[in-house]
Amino acid sequence: xxxxxxxxxxxxxxxxxxxxxxxxxxxxxxxxxxxxxxxxxxxxxxxxxxxxxxxxxxxxxxxxxxxxxxxxxxxxxxxxxxxxxxxxxxxxxxxxxxxxxxxxxxxxxxxxxxxxxxxxxxxxxxxxxxxxxxxxxxxxxxxxxxxxxxxxxxxxxxxxxxxxxxxxxxxxxxxxxxxxxxxxxxxxxxxxxxxxxxxxxxxxxxxxxxxxxxxxxxxxxxxxxxxxxxxxxxxxxxxxxxxxxxxxxxxxxxxxxxxxxxxxxx
Ligand code: IPD
Ligand code: CA
Ligand code: CA
Numbered sequence: 425x426x427x428x429x430x431x432x433x434x435x436x437x438x439x440x441x442x443x444x445x446x447x448x449x450x451x452x453x454x455x456x457x458x459x460x461x462x463x464x465x466x467x468x469x470x471x472x473x474x475x476x477x478x479x480x481x482x483x484x485x486x487x488x489x490x491x492x493x494x495x496x497x498x499x500x501x502x503x504x505x506x507x508x509x510x511x512x513x514x515x516x517x518x519x520x521x522x523x524x525x526x527x528x529x530x531x532x533x534x535x536x537x538x539x540x541x542x543x544x545x546x547x548x549x550x551x552x553x554x555x556x557x558x559x560x561x562x563x564x565x566x567x568x569x570x571x572x573x574x575x576x577x578x579x580x581x582x583x584x585x586x587x588x589x590x591x592x593x594x595x596x597x598x599x600x601x602x603x604x605x606x607x608x609x610x611x612x613x614x615x616x617x618x619x620x621x622x623x624x625x626x627x628x629x630x631x632x633x634x635x636x637x638x639x640x641x642x643x644x645x646x647x648x649x650x651x652x653x654x655x656x657x658x659x660x661x662x663x664x665x666x667x668x669x670x671x672x673x674x675x676x677x678x679x680x681x682x683x684x685x686x687x688x689x690x
Contacts, residue, residue, distance in 0.1 A: 425540070427557075427558055427559055430540055430556035431683040433487060433488065433533065434554050434555075437484070437487065437541070438541050438543065438627055440480065440484065441480075441545040441552060442478070443483075444479045444513070444529055445529055445545045445547040445550070446681070447472075447475065447479060447523070448476050448514060448520070448547050449547050449548060451472045452525075452548075455471075455472060459583070463507070464499065465559060467558075469497065469517060469518075472514060472520070473496070473624075476514035476529065477495055477496070477497045478499050478500075478512035478587075479513055479652065480511055480513055480529070480531065481493060481495065481499060481509075483529065484511070488507055490506075491507040491509050491533070491664075492504050492508045492509070493508065493509050493510075493511065494510045494511070494637055494638060495509075495511040495638065496512050496636065504534075506536055507535050508535075508666075509532070509533070510531075510532040510533070510534060510539075511529075511532075511638055512638035512639055513529060514527055514529065515528045515529070515614045515615060516528060516612075516614030516617065524613070525549075526614055526617060527547055527617075528546055528547055528614050529543075530543075530641070530642045531543045531544075531642055532637075532641030532642035532668070533585065539557070539641050539642075539644065539664070540557045540645075541555070541557075542554065542556075542641065542642030544619070544646060546617055552619040553568070553623065553624070553646050555645050555646040555650070556645075556649075557645065557649070558649075560624055560650075561623050561647075561649035563624055568623055568624045568625065569650050569652045569673065570652040570672075570673035571626075571627075571673045572673070573628050575676070575682070575687060576605040576606050576628075577605065578607055578628075579606050579607055579628035580606070580608045580610060580626075580627050581602060581606050581608070581609050581627065581628060581630065581631070582610045582611065582627050582630040583590040583609060583630065583631050583632055583678065584613070584632040585611060585671065586632075586633055586634035587634075588634060591634070598683065615635055615639040615640060616639060616642060616643045618643075619640065619642075619643025619646065619682045620643050622647050622672065622673065623643070623646045623649075623650035623652060625673070626660055628672060628675075629670065629672035629680050631657075631668075631670045631671075631684060632668065634667055635667055637664050637665055640664060643666055644664065644669065647671045651673070652671060652672055652673050652674050653674040653677045654667050654670070654671045655669075655670055655681070656669060656670070657670065659681055670684065
C-alpha cells in the first residue's frame, strides 16, 4: 500500500467515526444504572460501548473487507491478520457514565505488525485527530505538532491510575517524584485523548501502565507523526502490546523516563 492509499482509507474512516460519535453523544445521560455492567472492579461497560463497536466493525469491514480485528468489547471475532483494525469504541467509559464530557473513539490500523493509520475522535467536542505513517498528523484537516518545551519545569504531564489497587504504592512514588519537577500533573480519564493532546502540543507528556492495544495504537502513531516520541517504560518500542507507554514531545522524553525508572527519592 502507498501513502495515498493510507490517506484515502483514513478519509473513509473519518465519517464513520463521526457518525458513531454522534450515536455515543446522543446516549450521554440516557444510560440507566441498570444498563451498566461491571467487567472488573471500576471497569464499567454499557450497551453504548458495544453498539458503538458494532457500528465501527460494520463500517471498517466495508472499507477493508480482508482485515482482522482486535476490539475491546469483542463484538466480532478477534483475529490478527496482515491488516488488523485495533478499536476502542469508547475510551473513557467511566467519564461517559458519569456525564463528564471527555471520551473518545480510537481506531488504529496495523499492517504487518506496524501501525499505519490512527484516528481518535474526541466525541463531545467533535475534534478528529488522525495520522497515517509518513504523512504527518492532523486535527480536523490542520497539521498538528508537539510542543517545543524542553524543561520538565515548564511541562504539563498527564497520567492514568490503573484499576489494580496493588499498584497504588508504586504509582504514588512516581507521582511524588514528578510533582516536584513539573508545572502540573493531570488525570483526564481517556488514554486516547491524553495521547492526541500530546500530539497537539497541549500536553508535554503522558505515561500510564496496564493499558491495552486498543487504548494506544491510534494515539501513539498520531504522537509520532506530530514529531513526538513514544516508548515503553524501558525506552523500547513495546508500547502497543507491552502494557505501558510514555509519549512526549520528544524534548522531555529522557527526563520523564528517568523519573519513571528512578528508585531513589530524587
Ligand atoms: C480507560 C481509559 C483510562 C485509563 C484506563 C483505560 P476505557 O479505557 O483510557 O484513561 O486510565 O486504563 O482502561 O476502559 O474507558 O476504555
Ligand atoms: Ca480504553
Ligand atoms: Ca473502552
